[in-house]
Amino acid sequence: MAKKTQGPMNKQGRGAYTWHMMKANKGCYFMLIPFMIFFIIFTVVPVVMSLPMGFTNFNMIQMPKWVGLSNFYTLFVNDDVFLIAVRNTLIFAIFTGPFSYVLSFLIAWLINEMNAFLKTFFTFVFYAPSMTTSVYVTWQLILSGDSYGYLNAVLMDLGILKSPAQWITDTKYILTVVIIVQLWMSMGAGFLAIRAGFQNIDKSMYEAGAIEGIKNRWQELFKITIPSMGPQLLFAAVMQISTSFTVGMVGQNLVGLPSTDYAAHTIMNHATDYGWVRYEMGYSSAICFVLFAAMLLANKGVNWILGKYLD
Amino acid sequence: MARRRKKQSIEKLKVSANKKPINGSRAGDVCIFIFLVLLGAFMVFPLYYSVIQSLKPVEELFVFPPKLYVINPTGRNFSDMFRVAANSWQVPLSRYIFNSFFITIVICAANLFVCCCAAFVLAKCRFPGDKIINQIIVLALLFASNATWIMQFMVMAKLHMIDTYWALILPSISTSIGLYLMRQSMSTIHDAMVEAAKVDGASLFRICWQIVVPNSKPALMTLIIFAFQGAWNMQGGALTYSEELKTLPTVVQQISAAGLARQGVTFASSVVLLIPPLLVFLVAQGNVMETMANSGMKD
Numbered sequence: 134m135a136k137k138t139q140g141p142m143n144k145q146g147r148g149a150y151t152w153h154m155m156k157a158n159k160g161c162y163f164m165l166i167p168f169m170i171f172f173i174i175f176t177v178v179p180v181v182m183s184l185p186m187g188f189t190n191f192n193m194i195q196m197p198k199w200v201g202l203s204n205f206y207t208l209f210v211n212d213d214v215f216l217i218a219v220r221n222t223l224i225f226a227i228f229t230g231p232f233s234y235v236l237s238f239l240i241a242w243l244i245n246e247m248n249a250f251l252k253t254f255f256t257f258v259f260y261a262p263s264m265t266t267s268v269y270v271t272w273q274l275i276l277s278g279d280s281y282g283y284l285n286a287v288l289m290d291l292g293i294l295k296s297p298a299q300w301i302t303d304t305k306y307i308l309t310v311v312i313i314v315q316l317w318m319s320m321g322a323g324f325l326a327i328r329a330g331f332q333n334i335d336k337s338m339y340e341a342g343a344i345e346g347i348k349n350r351w352q353e354l355f356k357i358t359i360p361s362m363g364p365q366l367l368f369a370a371v372m373q374i375s376t377s378f379t380v381g382m383v384g385q386n387l388v389g390l391p392s393t394d395y396a397a398h399t400i401m402n403h404a405t406d407y408g409w410v411r412y413e414m415g416y417s418s419a420i421c422f423v424l425f426a427a428m429l430l431a432n433k434g435v436n437w438i439l440g441k442y443l444d
Numbered sequence: 445m446a447r448r449r450k451k452q453s454i455e456k457l458k459v460s461a462n463k464k465p466i467n468g469s470r471a472g473d474v475c476i477f478i479f480l481v482l483l484g485a486f487m488v489f490p491l492y493y494s495v496i497q498s499l500k501p502v503e504e505l506f507v508f509p510p511k512l513y514v515i516n517p518t519g520r521n522f523s524d525m526f527r528v529a530a531n532s533w534q535v536p537l538s539r540y541i542f543n544s545f546f547i548t549i550v551i552c553a554a555n556l557f558v559c560c561c562a563a564f565v566l567a568k569c570r571f572p573g574d575k576i577i578n579q580i581i582v583l584a585l586l587f588a589s590n591a592t593w594i595m596q597f598m599v600m601a602k603l604h605m606i607d608t609y610w611a612l613i614l615p616s617i618s619t620s621i622g623l624y625l626m627r628q629s630m631s632t633i634h635d636a637m638v639e640a641a642k643v644d645g646a647s648l649f650r651i652c653w654q655i656v657v658p659n660s661k662p663a664l665m666t667l668i669i670f671a672f673q674g675a676w677n678m679q680g681g682a683l684t685y686s687e688e689l690k691t692l693p694t695v696v697q698q699i700s701a702a703g704l705a706r707q708g709v710t711f712a713s714s715v716v717l718l719i720p721p722l723l724v725f726l727v728a729q730g731n732v733m734e735t736m737a738n739s740g741m742k743d
Contacts, residue, residue: 158571168562171618179595
């Protein structure tokens, strides 16, 4: 718990001081070691390795061969599918990112005003879809392309559709369909964090607010609630970014990989395609690297916006 | 008008200080409730429907238009699931279930342990390097995604862990999300408590597990939910290819690859897959509420 003292110090002195502090706090390092070992081996090394790997040709059998920037060049100039994937990923990110973020917040806020039983019940209801990995079959039944598909049947009964629509194979619908299913599953970690944030707010703040003359729910929300849950909002934003930029599994399971005319092909799908199907690891790493860069940028942007608003 | 409102709200405060929010109208409440119920129905419908389908006998499964209820519920689909697994892969389904439970429990325990230890020092101690580790953790929240699978696979291959339980367990032990959650929650605990324990001569390890961790129960419960869910839903993919080591989700995926033709079994297996995380969530969530209601220590 020792505090670092501030003051002018020469280089050697500072080094010695740091060493002294490290020795004084060696208990802390012991506590960190178990986490750091696994963290470095299975998270840091893979992420750091993906950069140099992006500059090579590597097929998992022969040694990686250095090819300079050619992977990145191909990616941006010659790979039409990649550009489609970028476009799709951005569309996904906009819908499942900000949209689902605001929706999570809204739902968490509405739930928060209920009694304990309803709170648990609704949290459960909204969180449950994100726990599933295997109810695609239900969606396949609903979206099935013949007139026995439930959605088709309902729409045809109502006279909206004349003939059955190919929800999961027609390029017109694929993207929309996958976005809806993705949204359905997206009330995950971020939602829970925001829920917890609402619970943590001191009730007396609202009482004070009521006496100070806050009139309605909206004022309460913007004047008291949002400013006092900064950390949870930031955390939820990070989670939202990382899930919305790496979407791909849902599409892969629902409409196949690759989807018709790459209509729902995301950057992640593209990386999976090259990595696991064609064993072009170098190229796949380059794709992942671009994805990382995009996520970093998005995170910087969100931090900037939220930071401006929260303080 | 404003004065009357104020008076009312103060009276309300007196009557039910901690029950209802002070602001908000009856009509608003009703609208919100209806909105939530409709949205909730959309969220639950696919889940509800897969439960219903899994209980339907063959005669009812393919009836059109589909029925939203079961007339003669049956357990056939669930027993068929065991038969299908045994016939197709020579490994009984119980083996996959065991694998999933084994992996999940080991991961949860190890994850809780390492995350709590690390989160405690990062939240409550100052030492050279703490700032940079904190920053790396936040960055890792972004990167800890499926984009690292390929490289993780190569690391595994180098360590000769492909096709062992280790390949499934080790990468999930240190999760940045777990560390971040615990650290956030632990840093709200008062330094005074930690200091007091220090003065009494408790070691860092004891302070962590006897004082700080019990006081961050909501975060701990959330962590359990995440860890359990992540581990339970893990598909071995290329990391384990022997049948004996595959997990339940992998097998469920293989079963549902048969698609709509084997509907009953597919639905049954997806229901089986869903039950454990749901139970964990419900139990943990109940605990979160409980501790939130009476979490003490204020200035």
